[in-house]
Amino acid sequence: MNSVQPKPIPALYTVYILRSTVRHASLYIGSTPNPPRRLRQHNGDAQGGANRTSRKTLRPWEMVGLVSGFPSMVSALKFEWALTNSHLTAHIPSPSRLTVSTQRKANGQPRRPSASMASIISNLHLLLRVPSFSSWPLKLHFFVPEVYTTWQKWCTMSTERLRPSLPVVTDFERDAVLQQQQPASSVSSSVGEDIEMEQQQQTQVTPWGIHALPLDYKPMKEYVAKGHEIFEFEKEGNCVVCGEAVEADKGLHAICSNNRCEGVGHLSCWSRHLLAGEQQQDRDTSILPIEGQCPKCHGTVQWGDMMKELTLRLRGGKEVEKLLKTRRRRVAHKATAKATGKGRTKATETVKAKAAARGRKKAAKAMAESPRNVDGQEAGVVILD
Numbered sequence: 001m002n003s004v005q006p007k008p009i010p011a012l013y014t015v016y017i018l019r020s021t022v023r024h025a026s027l028y029i030g031s032t033p034n035p036p037r038r039l040r041q042h043n044g045d046a047q048g049g050a051n052r053t054s055r056k057t058l059r060p061w062e063m064v065g066l067v068s069g070f071p072s073m074v075s076a077l078k079f080e081w082a083l084t085n086s087h088l089t090a091h092i093p094s095p096s097r098l099t100v101s102t103q104r105k106a107n108g109q110p111r112r113p114s115a116s117m118a119s120i121i122s123n124l125h126l127l128l129r130v131p132s133f134s135s136w137p138l139k140l141h142f143f144v145p146e147v148y149t150t151w152q153k154w155c156t157m158s159t160e161r162l163r164p165s166l167p168v169v170t171d172f173e174r175d176a177v178l179q180q181q182q183p184a185s186s187v188s189s190s191v192g193e194d195i196e197m198e199q200q201q202q203t204q205v206t207p208w209g210i211h212a213l214p215l216d217y218k219p220m221k222e223y224v225a226k227g228h229e230i231f232e233f234e235k236e237g238n239c240v241v242c243g244e245a246v247e248a249d250k251g252l253h254a255i256c257s258n259n260r261c262e263g264v265g266h267l268s269c270w271s272r273h274l275l276a277g278e279q280q281q282d283r284d285t286s287i288l289p290i291e292g293q294c295p296k297c298h299g300t301v302q303w304g305d306m307m308k309e310l311t312l313r314l315r316g317g318k319e320v321e322k323l324l325k326t327r328r329r330r331v332a333h334k335a336t337a338k339a340t341g342k343g344r345t346k347a348t349e350t351v352k353a354k355a356a357a358r359g360r361k362k363a364a365k366a367m368a369e370s371p372r373n374v375d376g377q378e379a380g381v382v383i384l385d
């Protein structure tokens with residue numbers, strides 16, 4: 001029987017590399033669903049920073065790069081643990097280990113060797129290749145040119161290749177400055193509004209780096225609305241892969257992620273179809289697809305996106321309601337929202353932050369108790385028959 005995680009796939013979950021802007025050799029690895037908030041915590045501008053980053057002489061810290069696309073908090077914690085403890089992790093077979101422990105602690109456990117940027121980058125490269133993690137829909141981001149250069153150097157030196165479909169993106173501050181210099185498109189409005197907009201443009205900095213990452217499901221709004229409509233009005237039709245009827249109350253069904261395409265299919269059919277389309281030499285051990293072509297619209301679909309929509313549809317009642325109601329509520333309460341919106345958002349954030357902190361503690365405790373359970377297989381989101 002198919003089983004799905006009790007919660008929808010989070011909008012964002014990341015494992016990040018933190019670097020002291022004062023002393024570049026001071027590095028820290030962590031995970032979070034909200035990088036901007038987490039950075040404020042590390043810098044002491046919000047409560048809840050880690051002990052190791054509390055030394056005032058090392059602040060401010062910056063996030064120089066991160067991995068996004070984790071299907072759950074637990075999966076991000078596994079990756080974080082493996083990257084932090086690359087001398088121990090079972091994900092890396094001993095012969096390919098780059099970080100080797102040369103010292104032992106009093107209890108006989110190997111001592112964690114101190115991490116350099118080069119060692120973190122090389123271990124990152126390694127972890128993104130191992131079977132436990134390579135089938136997750138991960139994406140690598142770099143926010144500092146010299147760290148990206150270290151990554152590029154390692155890629156050319158390494159004899160092993162990453163899967164070609166792994167997205168590696170850069171977003172540097174310099175790019176953001178260039179964007180700002182471009183003339184802003186004019187919007188016709190009343191004179192008063194024009195002045196207000198001009199003032200805003202002068203003070204507003206184009207978000208870049210961690211501040212440009214989507215923290216919520218908004219980028220998926222159209223997709224979620226489409227899925228909602230298809231199943232609400234029983235427009236499922238036949239499976240785009242096997243051609244047989246899709247019965248809404250039987251099994252799991254995924255929908256094409258491309259705009260205007262209403263291709264629906266049995267989950268197992270989509271999986272089989274996408275896996276068959278992938279280069280087998282590249283992913284011979286995989287049980288989960290990464291991406292492929294929709295048989296109906298022939299556009300590219302990402303398995304990770306499809307699973308996000310599926311888990312939102314099945315398990316994200318509250319999230320979907322919030323996402324699809326936003327526009328209606330905005331129109332209805334435009335005036336009142338202006339007056340009260342700020343306070344409410346802040347309060348919600350605090351509650352959310354507390355809940356997230358509780359969740360992290362719980363998961364970290366579970367991980368600490370059974371580090372041998374860290375096998376990375378469970379987080380493939382949907383386990384097929």
Ligand SMILES: [Zn+2]
Pocket residue numbers: 239240241242243244265266269
């Ligand atoms: Zn089918």
Ligand SMILES: [Zn+2]
Pocket residue numbers: 256257258261262263294295296297298299
């Ligand atoms: Zn399609």
